[in-house]
Amino acid sequence: MRASIIVPVCNYGKGLIHITANCIGSIRQHTKDFELVVIDNASSAGRQKFFADKYFRFKRNMGIAPAWNKGLELASGKYVCIMNNDIMVFGKTWLDDLIAALEKLDIVSPSILPDPLTERYVEAMKRRRNRFGRKITGCCFLASKKTFDEIGEFDERFEGAYYEDTDYFRRAELLGKKLGNTEMVWIYHMGWATTNGLRQTEVNAPENKKWFEEKWGKDAAYSIKEKIAKLIK
Numbered sequence: 001m002r003a004s005i006i007v008p009v010c011n012y013g014k015g016l017i018h019i020t021a022n023c024i025g026s027i028r029q030h031t032k033d034f035e036l037v038v039i040d041n042a043s044s045a046g047r048q049k050f051f052a053d054k055y056f057r058f059k060r061n062m063g064i065a066p067a068w069n070k071g072l073e074l075a076s077g078k079y080v081c082i083m084n085n086d087i088m089v090f091g092k093t094w095l096d097d098l099i100a101a102l103e104k105l106d107i108v109s110p111s112i113l114p115d116p117l118t119e120r121y122v123e124a125m126k127r128r129r130n131r132f133g134r135k136i137t138g139c140c141f142l143a144s145k146k147t148f149d150e151i152g153e154f155d156e157r158f159e160g161a162y163y164e165d166t167d168y169f170r171r172a173e174l175l176g177k178k179l180g181n182t183e184m185v186w187i188y189h190m191g192w193a194t195t196n197g198l199r200q201t202e203v204n205a206p207e208n209k210k211w212f213e214e215k216w217g218k219d220a221a222y223s224i225k226e227k228i229a230k231l232i233k
Helices: 014-030 064-074 094-103 120-126 145-151 164-174 205-216 220-231
Strands: 003-009 034-040 054-057 079-083 107-112 140-144 179-189
Touching: 003 014, 003 064, 003 094, 014 034, 034 064, 054 064, 064 079, 064 164, 079 094, 079 145, 094 107, 094 140, 094 179, 120 179, 140 145, 145 164, 164 179, 164 205
Parallel strands: 003 034, 003 079, 034 054, 107 179
Antiparallel strands: 079 140, 107 140
């Protein structure tokens, strides 16, 4: 298997099911030679298999880090892409182009289309450039399975959502990994589709921020961007 695409879901109503369906529909339409791994964080709207090749459902909402770790455990691809369920991909070569970017980077994100745009597919194709930036993002990122194994599991002490991705990128950076984005791939990201519908206790951003600062210091979230920029020059 060339690539595994991991999509965690926590659908609490018909509206978010529709968003997730758009995400997975775009993957199915524009991607080949991959497996879809859906990790269901106890969706209140019922089982969300969404034509997944591999599916796992938690009995309760475990948060992002455990979902990503379970996805990595199930993934069998040489490359792994972790993606939010409120994303849409465009163009038949988006996955090929992300993988090609690993010739320069160890972890790569696509570029994010500004919103609102009505002709997202046309705009995504128009903006394609063989250029790299420093905008690594937790909403969608790809690396080889070997790289994920070298960095290790996501820290599950980050409960709910937020900072688990920044922490992971920080650990990758300290191992000398190169992180950034490619302008050959543009995606649409709705943003906050899941977290806006969850209780604050399930999101847990303030506590996660506190734990992140205890680990890395209060300036770490800002300094990491400067250090990543130096790594990809």
